[in-house]
Amino acid sequence: MKLADHNRVFRPLGAFGLTLAILATIPLLSASEALAAQDDPSLIEVPQMDAERGKDLFAERGCVVCHTVNNVGGDIGPSLDASNIEQSRNPFEFFARMWRGADAMLHLQRADLGYQVDFSGQDLADIYAFVQNSEAQESFTEANLPDHIKEIIDNGPSIPKN
Ligand code: HEC
Numbered sequence: 001m002k003l004a005d006h007n008r009v010f011r012p013l014g015a016f017g018l019t020l021a022i023l024a025t026i027p028l029l030s031a032s033e034a035l036a037a038q039d040d041p042s043l044i045e046v047p048q049m050d051a052e053r054g055k056d057l058f059a060e061r062g063c064v065v066c067h068t069v070n071n072v073g074g075d076i077g078p079s080l081d082a083s084n085i086e087q088s089r090n091p092f093e094f095f096a097r098m099w100r101g102a103d104a105m106l107h108l109q110r111a112d113l114g115y116q117v118d119f120s121g122q123d124l125a126d127i128y129a130f131v132q133n134s135e136a137q138e139s140f141t142e143a144n145l146p147d148h149i150k151e152i153i154d155n156g157p158s159i160p161k162n
Contacts, residue, residue: 046125047121047122047125048125049125049126049128049129050126050129051126051129051130051133051135051136052130052136053126054125054126054127054128054129054130054131054133054136055130055136055137055139055140055144056144057123057126057127057130058080058127058130058131058140059140059144059145059146059149060146060149061117061119061123061127062105062108062109062112062113062117062149062152063080063127064145064149064153065108065112065149065152065153065157066101066104066105066108066157067079067080068080068081069081069130069131069137069140070137070138070140070141072140072141072142072144072145073153074153074157076104076157076159077101077104080131081134081137082131082132082133082134082137083134089132091125091128094128094131095124095128104159105117107158107159108152108157108158108159111158112152112157112158113148113152
């Protein structure tokens with residue numbers, strides 16, 4: 001290949017390659033910044049929690065089918081009265097314990113609701129606020145239960161056979 005030809009072929013490629021190389025470092029830099037940010041616990045976001053909204057979700061998403069609050073609900077799982085759940089101050093502990101009931105929950109949801117209940121982070125935060133707020137729990141009554149949930153409780157919920 002003559003020098004002139006060589007330059008014609010590789011010069012533009014060289015400039016292009018350099019541009020690519022520069023572009024490639026940008027996401028790398030921001031990825032390392034993101035990693036540094038993850039190491040800073042003060043950047044963990046805890047959502048605002050709304051116990052009143054949590055009260056509605058507790059009924060509507062079916063927790064109440066298996067757990068009582070203020071003597072309303074079923075007794076397949078332990079009562080979630082704020083006064084008698086000692087883990088309630090630690091959300092991680094709370095959801096770790098809830099995970100142990102996952103088999104029963106998923107079975108019930110598929111069998112009695114016909115679908116698997118979906119939660120956003122905000123939904124879980126609000127439910128968590130409700131289960132540790134005795135004031136919000138005192139006003140929890142049968143009147144808070146949507147009809148389809150009341151029906152499942154009245155008909156006897158499906159629980160997995162061991
Ligand atoms: C179909 C029944 C069922 C439904 C519905 C259900 N749970 Fe449970 N849950 C259980 C059972 C059973 C356990 C006990 C599991 C174990 O410890 O073996 C449990 C355990 C828990 C625990 C741990 C309690 C403790 O003191 O250790 C929490 C917290 C919990 N569930 C929260 C919820 C929430 C919140 C919902 C609604 C989103 C929900 N559960 C819906 C059956 C259910």
